[in-house]
Amino acid sequence: MSAIKRYFREEAKVQMLVLGHPKPSDFYLSVWQTTRSAVPLLIWRSFLFLVSLGVVLASLILYILVSKAGYWFIYLTHWGLTINTFATGFAVAVSARCYLYGPIMHEEEELNHALDVSVHGVNSLVMFGLLISASQPSRMWHIYQPLQFAILYVIFSAIYYGAGGVDASGNRWIYSVVDWSSPGTTIGVVALTGLLLAVLHFVVMGLAVARDALASKLFHDSVTVHGAEGVPLRRRPSQLQTSNA
Template sequence: MVKLFRNNLSVSDVWVSSNDKLSDFYASSWQRGESPVPMLVIRLVLAAVATGLLIWSLVEGASPYWLIYLTNWGLLLVTMMTTSGLLVSIIAICAKPDYDDIEVPWYIGVYWFIYNIAVSLALMITALYWILLYNPDNYESRRMFWFDLSTHGFNSCIAIVELLVSRTPLRLLHIYQPLGIGVWYAVFTAIYYAAGGTDSKGEPYIYEVLDWRNGRRSTAIIFISFGGLMVIYIVLCAVTLARDKISTSLVRMTSHDLPPTPPDLMHSRLV
């Protein structure tokens, strides 16, 4: 459930340490009950696809420069999100936790933290690539086109499926988490340039549009990107809110959620 505002904020609200129900991290929005099995199956598929994309990227772009690209950071985060989510589902089946507990165990906190970052960052990477970097003339084969489509498109599809199918909360208060990764990467590119770093082709930048020899343009792109990331996160919060309201009213609301009928009232109805 999305929490936009609260009268009294605590550290647990700002951090990923408490939630109304632990079942929000195990169960699907589109199921009745709290069984972890449906999300386990879905996350098994998502983790397999994400891991496959990561391996493909490592094989295709194997070089000492692999980790300097934001795209690869995003692939790592999406893979970490799906595998940590799969771990949460497996533990939920094996340990049978108290679904009404509000204290978030460390392994759920890790998943939740990565989720907050990976979902919005995946969409941001996809948008930046197809708006600023995509050039159809760069493709020497259809295989390379499908590789770019996979690493700059399918990654976002995985993140969106996780968001739409799960019950994982997305709080507006947590917007600082993806923004923090954005700041980290921006600072890294500047330090990398100052230290004489180059891309895989020997150019003195990681991305041509983020060439720190033109500091004014690079700074403008970074601020625009931060603004875009904030918009994406807010939109995802709204989508999460709509997901929870629709799924609760259409799927999750069952008769056993209603208060039991008092015995005397039930007897009077029978008479």
């Protein structure tokens, strides 16, 4: 219980609102590895990115084939897919940058059933895979990020309704539970969704903590992968020649 209190006491600090983090290696080395190579996470993240990109393209192409491509952009699910693709893509870019140029220093800145399952389920599995394979922490105060995304979509859906927009079937709503012709009910649904989003954010935090604890237990802290932030992730050819000489 004391460990839980310490954890939330640390997370409740106002400085946790910012995006800074003292250990850059947490963003390109997996908590599950015992080496300082950027390759394992680069390969895994590349796979997750390709899966995400494939689902987005398959979904978009299907809408194009039925001449309803414009409606693809009105669904929250597709917004989420796009964000997932960007997230995994940036993760690949970070890992690739570290593989090619060495470690990042702290002072640097750096419409069918199968498709339905993919856009609602595979994307969740992809993000889960991204979460459990990394080392970066999940901050309590960073709940403002998913909330901003949700609020932006709510505003968009209201504007879309007010402008006379319809879904691919001609309905005046994008999702039947978010029907702005019944604003009271819709606001209630939005509020409950926001509450659920907060709960899910804490679930993600718990998963990140459990991931770190399990990895630490399995490896018994025998190898400090992230100890020296400036240590090269791999030797350059010139370094190999020098050592051989």
